[in-house]
Amino acid sequence: MLSGASSFASLVDDAFFFILIISIIFFVGIVATMLFFVVRYHHTRNKKVANIEGNLTLEIVWTVIPTLLVMGMFYYGFIGYDTMRNVPDDAMEITVTGRKWSWTFTYENGFQATTLTVPKGRAVKANIESEDVIHSFYIPAFRVKQDAVPGRDTYLWFRATETGTFDILCTEFCGDRHAYMLSTVEVMSESDYNTWYAGTSGEQITEGGDLSAAGEKLVTLKGCIACHSIDGSPRISPSFKGLYGKMETVYTDGKERQVLIDDAYIAKSIKEPAADKVKGFENIPMPPQPLSDDEIKAITEYLKSIK
């Protein structure tokens, strides 16, 4: 059985096993009775049939007992869900952003990362949003899941109970790289987490810092590399490798033309991706990316560096 690493794990697993055990009892009981009848009342053993047309007492019994049992099941599922929807007041908040095809996690101090880090034992509320289509934020080890819906804020919360690294998956079909819209959550002890968090900062681009290094971080954070590789390998979009300074064939308003990939072209491709469509990739629309001019500059520097 999948091990659980949050306070919900036992809630969900207990409800599951409660229903599972009742189910097994019914299943075995019914199948055994059925097979017994088939053997016992096989025509070689029983020639005379009893045309019993029904029995009101039995009908009532096998209506009432299942009704009571399923009400128990409903209640079990309900209390678990009730806990899942009521966030404790002391929960720390993070924002989870889903987009084709990556997750970004934003902390209260503005720090952003593509993997999630949380302290053990503290309630964490994830505010979930989507930039494009519906995705679903799923951590099997925590038994939590919630859709990321464009135009609507959703949330979930959890309290991790084990340290370690656990999978994050997308469970709402969102296109070609849906199966690769993966990430991980690392659960640290409270003190490790505090040390780690103190070292983070919301500033991606620091004054006088290395622009190209900031750009390298940004292409990961903003999800660019979900579609564009940086090593020249083909994905569903042109690779970043050797892109800067190259002549590219594009369609502008349906007309084919050649352009030089320079600073201006890169900025335009980020802001209005539909203006020029690269030949060979014209069927897969890139969504416009909400990036600041500084961020675009950093990314451009980074692209220059990968020849």
Place this chain on the structure above:
Amino acid sequence: MPSHTLDDTVQNGESYLDVKGRYTGVFGWIFSVDHKRIGLLYLGSVFVFFTVGILLGLFMRLEQMTMGETLMTATTYNRLFTLHGVIMIFLFIIPGTAGTLGNFFLPIQIGAKDVFFPRLNLLSWWLYIAGAVMALLAIFTGDGMADTGWTFYVPYSTQTGTNVTLALTAAFILGFSSILTGLNFVATIHRMRAPGMNFHRMPLFVWSLYATAWIQVLATPVVGITLVLVILERTLGIGIFNPAMGGDPILYQHLFWIYSHPAVYLMVLPGMGVISEIIPTFCRRTIFGYKAIAWSSVGIAAVGTLVWGHHMYVSGQSSTASIVFSFLTFFVAIPTAIKVFNWVATMYKASIRVEVPFLYALAFLFHFLIGGLTGLMMAAISVDVHVHDTYFVVGHFHYTMFGGSVFALFGALYYWGPKMWGRMYHNKTAIVALVLQLIGFNTLYMTMMYLGYQGMPRRYFDHLPQFHDAHLVATFGSWFLVSGLLLMIGTLLYSVFRGEKAPANPWGGTTLEWQIPTPPPLENFDEIPTITDEPYAHKEEAV
């Protein structure tokens, strides 16, 4: 003796298979308004698509045998599961039992010469073919088959470059075909019952078709309109589902499931009807709890319209809505359980003959119990939060729809095949095929449910290493399953053309179809029988 029995010797009507009408050859079939020929037209067409659907499923399993890209790209895989789903739902299982066996046996079982609107009936089949051709066009034209999954969720479906518009139009037309069939059946059941056949003397298969027909008539228009809205969204950008324009993507899910949840009963009720025929026949006794079984069909159809939100617990709908939907969902389990208990009780003090149709009925019960009980797990909200959109769901619905409804359909073909084409099947091959199916089916889908609980999401082209071993086992199972299915299709085809001649009533059935010659004459009855008894009146001393 049931008093509606007609003496075989007084029948001299020519078999519907030999009758020469206005047209001959193929045209004698595709322009025929005889409900029996239309039933067989449906049967042939749905089985062509079923075979395609099986192969698509097999290819998906082969891709999952390894990690990473092996046989196909992600794009192809996404189109495969969409096509597999669309074919299995819209082209196979919805028309699968009602269109085929319903058309053939509904009029005969109520003592009628045809359905109420024979021409409309033919139109239903033609619409079915038109929808199917459109679905095929969607594969081979433009940017290829839609890659949205059979649920066409917005905004993905309004944004993807693939042929969604054409696929939706196909589904829309297929919806009309289904509505017309439903309408026809409701009218037929109300207007054409033989004298003396009141509602409580109708065979249970007819009852199940009656409940199904109402769902078809009432729920299908909702999905039709919804699909048109998505088409308008794609072509004109009206924005009803687009949050950027004030629309709401969750609204789409509500509208979609308002139809598609009742549709799952539309898929399973006729199968339940079949089981209610097979069990008393092979038990040689009357059915236990006739009224309970009959009215539970209606109960399922009614409660089933109020539970769609259980597909949306984690969609962002309000928590209160989720709780209410969960509560109501559990009530669908009750009429379903009632049916199962009554079927099993029918075997009590019976005189059972274990023939292939009966074995399929047992297999149906076995799978359907697993499918239904796992349904309870997902109805419990907290559990569903974990397993929603994972392989657990995929396993569950294959157990109900495939292991349940489709196995019932297989059983029905062995049961009624001798009546329809007048020939028997080869018994041993049929049993071998069933055993292969049972091994394969349970290996494949039980493993899928296990995978789902471990956290394997559905519609995934690839899988993480921890899921690999189970995926191998599942693929292994799919080979047994597919061999069993192909062997069965072969057995049935052989029986159609080469099987031994079948007697008029090989199983000792009591319903009207067993009292007329094999194959039935064009107008079914020389003289409309008068009904004075319940449909399953077997004699005490079994013969």
